[in-house]
Amino acid sequence: MDQRLQQLHQWLTQQLNDASLQVTPVSGDASFRRYFRVTQRSTDERPIQQWIAMDAPPEKEDSEPFVAIARHWEAQGIQVPHIHACDLAKGFMLLGDFGDTLMLSAINPSSTSTTTPDIADITTRLYQSALETLVRIQQCSQPENFALPPYDTALLSREMELFREWLISQKLAIQLSASEHQLLDQTFQYLIDAALSQPVVCVHRDYHSRNLMDLQDQSIGVLDFQDAVMGPITYDLVSLLRDCYWVLPPSFIEQRLHEFHHATQDANLHGAPLEQFKQWFDLMGIQRHLKAAGIFARLSLRDGKHDYLNDVPRTVRYIEQVSANYDELQAFNQWLNATVIPVIDKHLCSGNSLCAETAITKTNPAIS
Secondary structure, rough: OOHHHHHHHHHHHHHOOOOOOOEEEEEOOOOOOEEEEEEEEEOOOOOOEEEEEOOOOOOOOOOHHHHHHHHHHHHOOOOOOOOEEOOOOOOOOEEEEOOOOOOHHHHHHHOOOOOOOOOOHHHHHHHHHHHHHHHHHHOOOOOOOOOOOOHHHHHHHHHHHHHHHHHHHHHHOOOHHHHHHHHHHHHHHHHHHHHHHEEEEEEEEOOOOEEEEEEEOOOOOOOOOOEEEEEEEEHHHHHHHOOOOOEEOHHHHHHHHHHHHHHHHHHOOOOOOHHHHHHHHHHHHHHHHHHHHHHHHHHOOOOOOOHHHHHHHHHHHHHHHHHOOHHHHHHHHHHHHHHHHHHEEEEEEEOOOOOOOOOHOOOOOOOO
């Protein structure tokens, strides 16, 4: 047992007044946080009880945003893990247990042990529920004791620079010319301007199928919200519908986009016509996927988490396909096709079923 785990076990024993707790790993994530399931044995007075323990080393992870947002969102009726106990100085938390069914597992039969015949109905239900939850998130005010940072020019730019630095320059080893740097500068600025033109709402910032849970009461549990900001209204929508880990059919995306447009209008979050909303959605998606592709490369190069490279081809294909529809991005699109995608095909797709030629079409065939 490592030292941090020993300390966590001691802390949990104190919190629950039980030295016989069973603490088993659940998962880690793309950060330095680790999660464990804590099980308390049944007695004559009580049944088996379970919680989730978070280990977030304070020198590497600031847990204050998580605590502030969780408490605020829970008070607004959003299903986030209830915080039973926390020690910010130690970096330990005891949270409610949402179970093991990620939204991705529920909608992807290949990731589960049994095939679900009504997967299309389950998928529609889950996405509609996730979008209803998202409207509630977008209506949230700032937590009283923690101001959410703005999704401003500096942050939008810093995120897209991950694409240039970590994927293009470091992982793919593409040496950019002065004109290519200028092309990226112009593209990034265009996307920043588009993002900043959108209505500002509360943004989860990582709202996708690996951070949402299918709960037993058929509601959606929300995880990994500690990086929330105040920003563009379509950011979380594109994270969900153009997921870096799972591709939905265009017709399904179109229907959910229409529903969300109406729902957010009814909630008085914006007054944009549908075509304007779609353009916001498209351009926000390019910004989001530039960021994600860069992060996947960084996770491999810096943190040794190489499995995320499997998601790069799919993510870059989103960028290529959407940018092809905008005149202002034609030069950028041509550069992607001529310079970037061939290198991805060569270096990231060997023996990989998610190669650039097939990644964008790897969908669930049961969903229409």
